[in-house]
Amino acid sequence: MGTSNKSKKDVECHASEVSLQLSMSVVEGQSILADLLLSGTSTPKTLTVASSPLFGPVVDGVTKVDLCSAEEVNKALDTALKAADVHVRSNSLECTSSTLIVANAIVKIVQGDDVFVASLFASVAQHMHPYLAVIDKEATAPRLLFSHAFGGPCSTLVMAVVEKTVHQDITVETLNGQRIIAHIRTSGTRSGSVKDFVKYAKVSLTKANESAAKTTNSKEKAHM
Structure with missing residues (x-):
């Protein structure tokens, strides 16, 4: 029996100690304007954000590709950026000062009997408007998408490029x-250990159950 390309890819990434899952999209407020890694026509849709305690918020409902080498990552990035350029130049996207190009990369590292997970969230915009809208908690801003970057458990880097021809x-x-x-303070980054997270979850669940049991017993005694 033959093996599909997807199955081969899964085997290769599974055997690798380090693998990466990448997605890239164009986001405007509460909408996804384009899926930049989709091999076909991309249509606008409502922004959905999925969040994990291990790697934070990511854009959901878009194409995610599994990559196992630096060459594959570079190729995927080039494909996505070319797609974004085509969309913008053809005016197929109604880009405004609030438009963002968003990239989510989830890295998985296998070490012994444990798996470590980390993520990189990068966004690019022509203006500061979308970021300030998130900070100001505007209703239409993609606030959940930046919940870790602005005050969450991560390290945040802001790079501004100002051209000489730009108005003062x-x-x-x-x-x-x-x-x-x-000046926004972020909390300490997490280890990303799946094993440690499972242990923490078990301890937290046990404590929560014990606390609930004590509360129930106290209420029962109060009614006696």
Whole structure:
């Protein structure tokens, strides 16, 4: 019997000590304008964010590709960025000052009898508007997507590029936005150990059950 390409890929990544899952999309407020790794026509849809205690929030409902080498990662990134360029140049996307190109990468590292999971969340925008909208808690902003980057368990880096030809007002807005984000405190990053997470979950569940039992007993005694 033959083996499909997908099955071969799964075997290769399973045997590898390090693998990465990548997704890239164009996000505008509460909408996904384009799935940049989809091999076909991408249509706009409502933004859905999935979140994990191990690797944080990611854009859900878009194409995710499993990659096992640096060459594969570079190829996928080139494909996605070319797709974004085509969309923008053809005006097929109604891009505004709030449009973001978002990349989610989930890294899995196998070490002995444990698996470590980490993630990289990167976004690019032409303006600071979408980031400030998240900080200001605007209703249409993709706040859940930035819940770790702005105050969560992660390390956040903000890089602003200002061209000489840009108007002074935009330059000031960009640098002020960068300063605001830089002053947001984030909590310590987690180890990403699946084994440690399972242990923590079991202990937390046991404590929660014990606390619930004590509360129930106290209420029963109060009614006696």
